Amino acid sequence: MKHARVAWSGGIHKAIESDGQLWLTQGPHAGRRVGFDEVVWLPPLAPVPQPRTVIALGLNYADHAKELAFKAPEEPLAFMKGEASLIGHKAMTYRPDDVKFMHYECELAVVIGRTACRVKKADAYDFIAGYSVANDYAIRDYLENWYRPNLRVKNRDTCTPIGPWLVDAADVPNPMALKLQTTVNGQVTQSGSTADMIFDVPTLIEYFSSFMTLNPGDLILTGTPDGVVNVNPGDVIVTEIEGIGALTNTIVSS
């Protein structure tokens, strides 16, 4: 099942995808169908009682590491983001006027479903609620070699679109063999496969949960393959993962 959270008719609603429409599943409008273009899409994540942990991977595809002139890391290179950087499908992302290189990053987002502490790789899939698509924008002009990638590059307002769907883990039999693709104004600029991750999803869950407890709703953004190019105001970027969804975002001048 594909789950969404949307704003419509003055309220926020849970919905599922049904025959090319959104089927509202709770509240006063439960059972009603609305079109994709009638709603505001929010990140497809239910609120959580504690601040959501958002982990993101750097250099987790060998080709991207090569593209950025790095050798592949020996252990996951991870950084964290605040939940406030997340925005939904079909949203606007700001590009500062004075920068030269801002790029998208199409990433498989893993949503934790059960409290995960010291989980073994073999059991890791049991702790996943589902998957989404994230676009982890970076502005390389602001890159500094202090706790790199630094938050000014990676934790900017509006710079982490996620969605449109949270797809149940049960509907994704092999998350490690999904095609990824990004288009800029309809032209394919990035393509790859989750099969090429250096550290696959079970390995990442084992690694992080070995020193930090992951809670339901926490996110792991698993990195991006090569093919990142600069984007400009007006560009429409679609990051898509096979079976998970196509996330649309528009760059605007700030």
Added chain:
Amino acid sequence: MQINRMPQTSWQPEGTVYGTLLNFQREWDIRAPRMSDEPHKAPPKAPVLYVKSANTFNPAGHDLLLEDGIQEVDVGGTLGLVMGEGGQVSAGALLCDWSVPHMSYYRPPIKFRCRDGYLALPLQTTACQALDDWNQLEIEVRLNDAVVQRVRLSSMVRDIATLLADVSEFMSLQPGDVLMVGTDCLPDGTRPKARHGDRVMISAPGFVSLQQTVRLQGGAA
């Protein structure tokens, strides 16, 4: 009828907790001669921040448990600015930002700073009256009753207003988020260290003190 009840549980941050690296002049000065060396290549321009994830929250009354062979931790007595509406600071809290000692500031420090329980929290926060006054705050760090460090916020590289302004240039702090102003080092560039059995106390005038005991996994009390 209005009934005022004391909070049933100790305070916990409602939003994301951010820490600030290199915000004390002493540590900046110690590292300055090498800031342009590999792999940094240049001194940092923007504030260098990190996240303390929710699994690090360690409420008042609990111990810090050292696991996985870690024998000692850096004590990071600091002030956390609790954000209210519109980017304004609504309250402050003394915090202990525990960290596994690490000298390199090149890569993000998740494995050193985001372990379970690595952010000691006070029972309560203190409402913010005059934010500027906190730039003069002196935080006392005690280890088993002996004062091991006095953290003077007057020696911050970015004072509170400057830090808030420079951070908000690239990210909005939401109501409930916490921005820690940074931890100071000792004259030799290291931080006070705590090991099994050590009792750490962080205090400052006008704030609820914070106390936490360090225990080694499997270690006797």
